[in-house]
Amino acid sequence: MLKPHSLWNLFSTFFRIGAFTFGGGYAMIPLIQKEMVEENGWISDDDILEIVAIAESTPGPIAINAATFIGYRLNRFWGSFFSTLGVVLPSFIVILLISYLLRGFADIPVVQNAFFGIRAGVLALIFKAFFTMLKKCPKNLLSYLIVAGAFIATVVFDFHILLIIISCGIVGLIASLGAARREKQ
Amino acid sequence: MILLSLFLTFFQIGAFTFGGGYAMIPLIQSEVLARNWLTEETLINFIAVSESTPGPFAINIATYIGSELGGVLGSACATLGVVLPSFLIILLVARFFEKFKENPIVSGCMSGLKPAVIGLIGSAVLSIGQTVFFPTGVALSVLYELRTYVSLGIAILMTVLAFRKVHPIAIILISALLGILAGIWV
Numbered sequence: 001m002l003k004p005h006s007l008w009n010l011f012s013t014f015f016r017i018g019a020f021t022f023g024g025g026y027a028m029i030p031l032i033q034k035e036m037v038e039e040n041g042w043i044s045d046d047d048i049l050e051i052v053a054i055a056e057s058t059p060g061p062i063a064i065n066a067a068t069f070i071g072y073r074l075n076r077f078w079g080s081f082f083s084t085l086g087v088v089l090p091s092f093i094v095i096l097l098i099s100y101l102l103r104g105f106a107d108i109p110v111v112q113n114a115f116f117g118i119r120a121g122v123l124a125l126i127f128k129a130f131f132t133m134l135k136k137c138p139k140n141l142l143s144y145l146i147v148a149g150a151f152i153a154t155v156v157f158d159f160h161i162l163l164i165i166i167s168c169g170i171v172g173l174i175a176s177l178g179a180a181r182r183e184k185q
Numbered sequence: 186m187i188l189l190s191l192f193l194t195f196f197q198i199g200a201f202t203f204g205g206g207y208a209m210i211p212l213i214q215s216e217v218l219a220r221n222w223l224t225e226e227t228l229i230n231f232i233a234v235s236e237s238t239p240g241p242f243a244i245n246i247a248t249y250i251g252s253e254l255g256g257v258l259g260s261a262c263a264t265l266g267v268v269l270p271s272f273l274i275i276l277l278v279a280r281f282f283e284k285f286k287e288n289p290i291v292s293g294c295m296s297g298l299k300p301a302v303i304g305l306i307g308s309a310v311l312s313i314g315q316t317v318f319f320p321t322g323v324a325l326s327v328l329y330e331l332r333t334y335v336s337l338g339i340a341i342l343m344t345v346l347a348f349r350k351v352h353p354i355a356i357i358l359i360s361a362l363l364g365i366l367a368g369i370w371v
Contacts, residue, residue: 018240022354028241057295058278060199060271061243062206068275077276084272088264091240095248096260098234103253110365117364118233119226120336121356123310123317124343125236129207130306131348143300150304154211155311161215165201165301172297173290180289 007082010075013040014067014086021063028063032070042074063087142175187255188262194220195247195266203298206242211305213246214312222254225316237357243267314340335367 013035021028029052036042047070055065064084071083105111137143146168153159194216202209210232217223223231231253235245244264251263317336319327327333342363343356 018244020239021241022237022239022352054275054278056204057291058271058274059201059203060274061202061209061241061267062204063241063244064268064271065275068272069279072276072279080272080276080279084268087241088244088268091238091244092248092260092264094238094240095235095245096252096257098238099249099252099260102234109368113364113368114361115230115233115364116332116336117339117360117362117367118357119229119313119317120339120364121343121360122229122233122236123313123340124347124360125353125356126207126210126306126313127310127344128347130303130310133207133303133306137300137303138296143296146297146300147304147307150301151307152304154305154308161212161305162197162201164305165203165298168297168301169294170297172295173293176293176296177289 007075007078010071010079011082011086014071014083015089017067018063018087019090028066032066036070043070047073142171146171188258190220191251191255191259192262192266195251195263196269198247199243199267200270202243203295204302207306208302209243209246211302211309213250214309217250222250225312226320229313229316233357237354331371335363335371339363339367 017028017031017035021031029048032051033045033048037045037048051066051069054069055062058065064087067083067087068080071080073079075082102111134147137147150164150168153164154161198209198212198216202212214225214228217228218225231246231249235242235249238245244267247263247267248260251260253259255262315323317340318333321327339360343360346356346359347353
Protein backbone atom coordinates (compact mmCIF):
# COMPACT_ATOMS: atom_id res chain seq x y z
CA MET A 1 0.00 0.00 0.00
CA LEU A 2 1.38 3.33 -1.07
CA LYS A 3 1.04 6.34 1.14
CA PRO A 4 -2.20 8.24 0.77
CA HIS A 5 -2.25 11.19 -1.61
CA SER A 6 -4.33 14.29 -1.58
CA LEU A 7 -7.57 13.72 -3.41
CA TRP A 8 -7.27 17.13 -5.05
CA ASN A 9 -3.89 16.08 -6.50
CA LEU A 10 -5.35 12.90 -7.96
CA PHE A 11 -8.33 14.75 -9.35
CA SER A 12 -6.32 17.51 -11.00
CA THR A 13 -3.74 15.11 -12.44
CA PHE A 14 -6.40 12.95 -14.06
CA PHE A 15 -8.26 16.06 -15.20
CA ARG A 16 -5.11 17.07 -17.10
CA ILE A 17 -4.76 13.58 -18.55
CA GLY A 18 -8.38 13.62 -19.70
CA ALA A 19 -8.04 17.09 -21.20
CA PHE A 20 -4.90 16.38 -23.20
CA THR A 21 -5.47 12.90 -24.58
CA PHE A 22 -6.99 12.61 -28.00
CA GLY A 23 -8.62 9.36 -29.03
CA GLY A 24 -8.44 7.90 -25.56
CA GLY A 25 -7.52 4.29 -24.96
CA TYR A 26 -3.86 3.47 -25.37
CA ALA A 27 -3.10 7.05 -26.36
CA MET A 28 -3.56 7.79 -22.67
CA ILE A 29 -0.92 5.37 -21.39
CA PRO A 30 2.18 7.47 -22.24
CA LEU A 31 0.66 10.51 -20.50
CA ILE A 32 -0.23 8.44 -17.43
CA GLN A 33 3.30 7.11 -17.40
CA LYS A 34 4.78 10.61 -17.55
CA GLU A 35 2.52 12.10 -14.87
CA MET A 36 2.35 9.14 -12.50
CA VAL A 37 5.76 7.51 -12.81
CA GLU A 38 8.22 10.18 -13.91
CA GLU A 39 6.88 13.32 -12.30
CA ASN A 40 5.15 12.12 -9.15
CA GLY A 41 6.65 8.67 -8.58
CA TRP A 42 3.22 7.51 -7.44
CA ILE A 43 3.46 4.19 -9.27
CA SER A 44 6.19 2.21 -11.05
CA ASP A 45 6.65 1.16 -14.67
CA ASP A 46 5.62 -2.36 -13.65
CA ASP A 47 2.35 -0.94 -12.37
CA ILE A 48 1.75 0.58 -15.81
CA LEU A 49 2.12 -2.87 -17.39
CA GLU A 50 -0.31 -4.23 -14.80
CA ILE A 51 -2.80 -1.51 -15.62
CA VAL A 52 -2.61 -2.30 -19.33
CA ALA A 53 -3.07 -6.01 -18.57
CA ILE A 54 -6.12 -5.29 -16.41
CA ALA A 55 -7.60 -2.83 -18.88
CA GLU A 56 -7.32 -5.46 -21.59
CA SER A 57 -9.14 -8.08 -19.59
CA THR A 58 -11.95 -6.05 -18.07
CA PRO A 59 -14.82 -4.37 -19.90
CA GLY A 60 -15.08 -0.64 -20.41
CA PRO A 61 -12.95 2.25 -21.59
CA ILE A 62 -9.24 1.90 -20.82
CA ALA A 63 -9.12 5.46 -19.48
CA ILE A 64 -11.72 4.67 -16.83
CA ASN A 65 -10.11 1.35 -15.96
CA ALA A 66 -6.73 3.01 -15.50
CA ALA A 67 -8.03 5.99 -13.49
CA THR A 68 -10.10 3.80 -11.18
CA PHE A 69 -7.27 1.32 -10.65
CA ILE A 70 -4.56 3.90 -9.93
CA GLY A 71 -6.90 5.91 -7.72
CA TYR A 72 -7.70 2.80 -5.71
CA ARG A 73 -4.04 1.87 -5.31
CA LEU A 74 -3.18 5.34 -4.03
CA ASN A 75 -6.20 6.24 -1.94
CA ARG A 76 -8.75 3.42 -1.92
CA PHE A 77 -12.38 4.20 -2.79
CA TRP A 78 -12.22 8.01 -2.68
CA GLY A 79 -8.99 7.90 -4.67
CA SER A 80 -10.66 5.96 -7.44
CA PHE A 81 -13.73 8.17 -7.25
CA PHE A 82 -11.83 11.44 -7.70
CA SER A 83 -9.43 10.03 -10.32
CA THR A 84 -12.33 8.79 -12.43
CA LEU A 85 -14.26 12.03 -12.00
CA GLY A 86 -11.13 13.91 -13.06
CA VAL A 87 -10.60 11.91 -16.24
CA VAL A 88 -14.28 12.12 -17.24
CA LEU A 89 -14.96 15.79 -16.56
CA PRO A 90 -12.97 17.50 -19.36
CA SER A 91 -14.65 15.34 -22.04
CA PHE A 92 -18.02 15.88 -20.51
CA ILE A 93 -17.74 19.67 -20.44
CA VAL A 94 -16.16 20.00 -23.88
CA ILE A 95 -18.65 17.69 -25.62
CA LEU A 96 -21.62 19.29 -23.91
CA LEU A 97 -20.54 22.70 -25.25
CA ILE A 98 -19.83 21.31 -28.72
CA SER A 99 -23.14 19.50 -28.91
CA TYR A 100 -25.09 22.69 -28.17
CA LEU A 101 -22.94 24.67 -30.58
CA LEU A 102 -23.21 22.18 -33.46
CA ARG A 103 -26.95 21.78 -33.02
CA GLY A 104 -27.28 25.51 -33.73
CA PHE A 105 -25.20 25.22 -36.90
CA ALA A 106 -26.37 21.81 -38.10
CA ASP A 107 -28.57 23.15 -40.90
CA ILE A 108 -25.96 25.44 -42.45
CA PRO A 109 -24.83 24.02 -45.83
CA VAL A 110 -21.12 24.48 -45.08
CA VAL A 111 -21.45 22.40 -41.90
CA GLN A 112 -23.43 19.76 -43.75
CA ASN A 113 -20.81 19.60 -46.50
CA ALA A 114 -18.04 19.36 -43.93
CA PHE A 115 -19.79 16.39 -42.32
CA PHE A 116 -20.35 14.85 -45.75
CA GLY A 117 -16.58 14.78 -46.15
CA ILE A 118 -15.98 13.77 -42.54
CA ARG A 119 -18.18 10.66 -42.84
CA ALA A 120 -15.96 9.35 -45.64
CA GLY A 121 -12.91 10.14 -43.48
CA VAL A 122 -14.35 8.28 -40.49
CA LEU A 123 -14.94 5.26 -42.70
CA ALA A 124 -11.24 5.33 -43.57
CA LEU A 125 -10.24 5.63 -39.89
CA ILE A 126 -12.39 2.71 -38.78
CA PHE A 127 -11.20 0.61 -41.71
CA LYS A 128 -7.61 1.31 -40.69
CA ALA A 129 -8.39 0.39 -37.06
CA PHE A 130 -9.99 -2.86 -38.24
CA PHE A 131 -6.94 -3.70 -40.35
CA THR A 132 -4.50 -2.94 -37.50
CA MET A 133 -6.48 -5.11 -35.08
CA LEU A 134 -6.65 -7.92 -37.63
CA LYS A 135 -2.86 -7.84 -37.92
CA LYS A 136 -2.53 -8.12 -34.12
CA CYS A 137 -5.03 -10.99 -33.91
CA PRO A 138 -3.50 -14.17 -32.38
CA LYS A 139 -2.31 -16.34 -35.27
CA ASN A 140 -4.31 -19.51 -34.83
CA LEU A 141 -7.22 -21.18 -36.57
CA LEU A 142 -9.71 -20.69 -33.72
CA SER A 143 -9.10 -16.93 -33.55
CA TYR A 144 -9.58 -16.57 -37.30
CA LEU A 145 -12.76 -18.65 -37.14
CA ILE A 146 -14.13 -16.42 -34.37
CA VAL A 147 -13.31 -13.25 -36.37
CA ALA A 148 -15.12 -14.66 -39.41
CA GLY A 149 -17.95 -16.08 -37.30
CA ALA A 150 -18.64 -12.79 -35.50
CA PHE A 151 -18.54 -10.93 -38.81
CA ILE A 152 -20.94 -13.32 -40.57
CA ALA A 153 -23.25 -13.51 -37.54
CA THR A 154 -23.86 -9.73 -37.67
CA VAL A 155 -23.71 -9.08 -41.40
CA VAL A 156 -25.58 -12.12 -42.69
CA PHE A 157 -27.71 -13.27 -39.77
CA ASP A 158 -28.16 -9.96 -37.92
CA PHE A 159 -27.68 -11.64 -34.53
CA HIS A 160 -27.70 -9.38 -31.49
CA ILE A 161 -24.19 -8.14 -30.71
CA LEU A 162 -24.38 -9.03 -27.02
CA LEU A 163 -25.26 -12.60 -27.96
CA ILE A 164 -22.24 -12.77 -30.26
CA ILE A 165 -19.89 -11.30 -27.63
CA ILE A 166 -21.08 -13.68 -24.92
CA SER A 167 -20.93 -16.78 -27.11
CA CYS A 168 -17.45 -15.94 -28.40
CA GLY A 169 -16.28 -15.53 -24.78
CA ILE A 170 -17.69 -18.96 -23.96
CA VAL A 171 -16.08 -20.54 -27.05
CA GLY A 172 -12.71 -19.04 -26.06
CA LEU A 173 -13.12 -20.31 -22.50
CA ILE A 174 -14.01 -23.87 -23.56
CA ALA A 175 -11.17 -23.98 -26.08
CA SER A 176 -8.53 -22.77 -23.63
CA LEU A 177 -9.73 -25.03 -20.79
CA GLY A 178 -9.63 -27.93 -23.27
CA ALA A 179 -6.09 -27.02 -24.30
CA ALA A 180 -5.01 -26.81 -20.63
CA ARG A 181 -6.46 -30.24 -19.92
CA ARG A 182 -4.67 -31.80 -22.92
CA GLU A 183 -1.40 -30.25 -21.74
CA LYS A 184 -1.79 -31.86 -18.32
CA GLN A 185 -2.22 -35.36 -19.75
CA MET B 186 -38.04 7.89 -19.09
CA ILE B 187 -35.42 8.70 -21.72
CA LEU B 188 -32.99 9.39 -18.87
CA LEU B 189 -33.34 5.91 -17.40
CA SER B 190 -33.21 4.40 -20.85
CA LEU B 191 -29.99 6.31 -21.65
CA PHE B 192 -28.42 5.22 -18.39
CA LEU B 193 -29.31 1.54 -18.85
CA THR B 194 -28.30 1.42 -22.51
CA PHE B 195 -24.91 2.99 -21.86
CA PHE B 196 -24.41 0.83 -18.78
CA GLN B 197 -24.85 -2.19 -21.00
CA ILE B 198 -22.49 -0.74 -23.63
CA GLY B 199 -19.87 -0.06 -20.94
CA ALA B 200 -20.23 -3.54 -19.48
CA PHE B 201 -19.76 -5.37 -22.77
CA THR B 202 -17.05 -3.36 -24.50
CA PHE B 203 -13.67 -5.02 -24.37
CA GLY B 204 -10.69 -3.05 -25.63
CA GLY B 205 -12.20 0.42 -25.54
CA GLY B 206 -12.21 3.05 -28.27
CA TYR B 207 -13.23 1.61 -31.62
CA ALA B 208 -14.34 -1.65 -29.97
CA MET B 209 -17.32 0.31 -28.67
CA ILE B 210 -18.61 1.37 -32.10
CA PRO B 211 -20.44 -1.84 -33.10
CA LEU B 212 -22.32 -1.95 -29.78
CA ILE B 213 -23.26 1.73 -29.86
CA GLN B 214 -24.39 1.35 -33.45
CA SER B 215 -26.64 -1.59 -32.73
CA GLU B 216 -28.18 -0.13 -29.55
CA VAL B 217 -28.71 3.42 -30.84
CA LEU B 218 -30.07 2.39 -34.23
CA ALA B 219 -32.33 -0.31 -32.78
CA ARG B 220 -33.98 2.36 -30.59
CA ASN B 221 -34.25 4.84 -33.47
CA TRP B 222 -32.44 7.41 -31.37
CA LEU B 223 -30.39 8.72 -34.29
CA THR B 224 -30.00 8.06 -38.00
CA GLU B 225 -26.82 6.24 -38.93
CA GLU B 226 -25.59 9.36 -40.73
CA THR B 227 -25.94 11.47 -37.58
CA LEU B 228 -24.29 8.74 -35.54
CA ILE B 229 -21.26 8.76 -37.87
CA ASN B 230 -21.06 12.55 -37.47
CA PHE B 231 -21.10 12.08 -33.70
CA ILE B 232 -18.38 9.43 -33.92
CA ALA B 233 -16.24 11.89 -35.89
CA VAL B 234 -16.68 14.66 -33.32
CA SER B 235 -15.98 12.27 -30.44
CA GLU B 236 -12.87 11.01 -32.19
CA SER B 237 -11.45 14.51 -32.68
CA THR B 238 -12.08 16.08 -29.27
CA PRO B 239 -9.92 15.44 -26.21
CA GLY B 240 -10.68 12.67 -23.76
CA PRO B 241 -11.71 9.03 -23.99
CA PHE B 242 -13.87 8.24 -27.01
CA ALA B 243 -16.38 6.34 -24.85
CA ILE B 244 -17.08 9.35 -22.64
CA ASN B 245 -17.29 11.73 -25.58
CA ILE B 246 -19.79 9.67 -27.53
CA ALA B 247 -21.91 8.91 -24.44
CA THR B 248 -22.02 12.60 -23.50
CA TYR B 249 -22.84 13.62 -27.06
CA ILE B 250 -25.67 11.11 -27.60
CA GLY B 251 -27.02 11.85 -24.11
CA SER B 252 -27.00 15.58 -24.76
CA GLU B 253 -28.76 15.18 -28.11
CA LEU B 254 -31.55 13.08 -26.59
CA GLY B 255 -31.91 14.49 -23.10
CA GLY B 256 -29.91 17.70 -22.71
CA VAL B 257 -27.52 18.15 -19.78
CA LEU B 258 -29.28 15.53 -17.65
CA GLY B 259 -29.31 13.10 -20.55
CA SER B 260 -25.58 13.45 -21.06
CA ALA B 261 -24.99 13.01 -17.33
CA CYS B 262 -27.04 9.79 -17.30
CA ALA B 263 -25.39 8.33 -20.41
CA THR B 264 -21.90 9.16 -19.15
CA LEU B 265 -22.57 7.79 -15.68
CA GLY B 266 -23.92 4.63 -17.34
CA VAL B 267 -20.87 4.06 -19.51
CA VAL B 268 -18.44 4.73 -16.63
CA LEU B 269 -20.11 2.75 -13.85
CA PRO B 270 -19.47 -0.86 -15.00
CA SER B 271 -15.71 -0.24 -15.39
CA PHE B 272 -15.57 1.63 -12.12
CA LEU B 273 -17.31 -1.12 -10.14
CA ILE B 274 -15.44 -3.97 -11.80
CA ILE B 275 -12.06 -2.33 -11.28
CA LEU B 276 -12.88 -1.67 -7.61
CA LEU B 277 -13.42 -5.42 -7.25
CA VAL B 278 -10.42 -6.41 -9.35
CA ALA B 279 -8.04 -3.99 -7.60
CA ARG B 280 -8.69 -5.91 -4.40
CA PHE B 281 -8.06 -9.35 -5.84
CA PHE B 282 -5.69 -8.43 -8.62
CA GLU B 283 -3.07 -11.14 -8.14
CA LYS B 284 -5.71 -13.84 -8.32
CA PHE B 285 -7.49 -12.16 -11.19
CA LYS B 286 -4.39 -11.88 -13.36
CA GLU B 287 -3.71 -15.61 -13.42
CA ASN B 288 -7.32 -16.69 -13.55
CA PRO B 289 -7.67 -19.21 -16.43
CA ILE B 290 -11.36 -18.40 -16.78
CA VAL B 291 -10.67 -14.71 -17.39
CA SER B 292 -7.85 -15.35 -19.85
CA GLY B 293 -9.89 -18.07 -21.58
CA CYS B 294 -12.84 -15.74 -22.14
CA MET B 295 -10.51 -13.01 -23.38
CA SER B 296 -9.03 -15.38 -25.98
CA GLY B 297 -12.49 -15.59 -27.52
CA LEU B 298 -13.50 -11.94 -26.99
CA LYS B 299 -10.54 -10.32 -28.72
CA PRO B 300 -11.14 -11.90 -32.14
CA ALA B 301 -14.90 -11.38 -31.76
CA VAL B 302 -14.38 -7.62 -31.40
CA ILE B 303 -12.30 -7.64 -34.60
CA GLY B 304 -15.08 -9.37 -36.53
CA LEU B 305 -17.66 -6.93 -35.14
CA ILE B 306 -15.58 -3.92 -36.15
CA GLY B 307 -15.33 -5.46 -39.62
CA SER B 308 -19.11 -5.48 -39.83
CA ALA B 309 -19.22 -1.87 -38.55
CA VAL B 310 -16.93 -0.89 -41.44
CA LEU B 311 -19.40 -2.49 -43.83
CA SER B 312 -22.45 -0.77 -42.38
CA ILE B 313 -20.73 2.65 -42.16
CA GLY B 314 -19.57 2.16 -45.76
CA GLN B 315 -23.14 1.50 -46.76
CA THR B 316 -24.30 4.75 -45.12
CA VAL B 317 -21.49 6.73 -46.74
CA PHE B 318 -21.89 5.38 -50.28
CA PHE B 319 -25.62 4.56 -50.31
CA PRO B 320 -27.17 7.30 -48.13
CA THR B 321 -30.63 6.74 -49.60
CA GLY B 322 -30.60 2.95 -49.65
CA VAL B 323 -28.67 0.35 -51.61
CA ALA B 324 -29.41 0.97 -55.30
CA LEU B 325 -27.38 1.23 -58.49
CA SER B 326 -28.67 4.76 -59.03
CA VAL B 327 -25.86 6.06 -56.80
CA LEU B 328 -23.55 5.38 -59.75
CA TYR B 329 -25.09 8.38 -61.52
CA GLU B 330 -24.48 10.71 -58.60
CA LEU B 331 -21.38 12.81 -58.37
CA ARG B 332 -21.56 12.75 -54.56
CA THR B 333 -20.81 9.04 -54.56
CA TYR B 334 -17.53 9.59 -56.41
CA VAL B 335 -16.57 12.48 -54.13
CA SER B 336 -17.16 10.23 -51.08
CA LEU B 337 -15.21 7.42 -52.69
CA GLY B 338 -12.33 9.77 -53.52
CA ILE B 339 -12.19 11.15 -49.96
CA ALA B 340 -12.44 7.66 -48.43
CA ILE B 341 -9.59 6.30 -50.59
CA LEU B 342 -7.37 9.32 -50.00
CA MET B 343 -7.99 9.22 -46.23
CA THR B 344 -7.33 5.48 -46.10
CA VAL B 345 -3.93 6.09 -47.70
CA LEU B 346 -3.21 8.88 -45.19
CA ALA B 347 -4.39 6.72 -42.27
CA PHE B 348 -2.03 3.93 -43.26
CA ARG B 349 0.78 6.49 -43.46
CA LYS B 350 0.07 7.18 -39.80
CA VAL B 351 -1.38 10.66 -40.27
CA HIS B 352 -3.11 11.65 -37.01
CA PRO B 353 -6.87 10.92 -36.89
CA ILE B 354 -7.65 14.56 -36.07
CA ALA B 355 -5.74 15.70 -39.16
CA ILE B 356 -7.68 13.14 -41.21
CA ILE B 357 -11.02 14.39 -39.94
CA LEU B 358 -10.04 18.04 -40.54
CA ILE B 359 -8.80 17.31 -44.08
CA SER B 360 -11.98 15.39 -44.91
CA ALA B 361 -14.09 18.27 -43.59
CA LEU B 362 -12.17 20.68 -45.81
CA LEU B 363 -12.55 18.41 -48.86
CA GLY B 364 -16.27 18.09 -48.12
CA ILE B 365 -16.64 21.89 -48.01
CA LEU B 366 -14.61 22.37 -51.22
CA ALA B 367 -16.67 19.67 -52.97
CA GLY B 368 -19.82 21.48 -51.86
CA ILE B 369 -18.59 24.69 -53.50
CA TRP B 370 -17.52 23.15 -56.80
CA VAL B 371 -20.00 20.34 -57.28
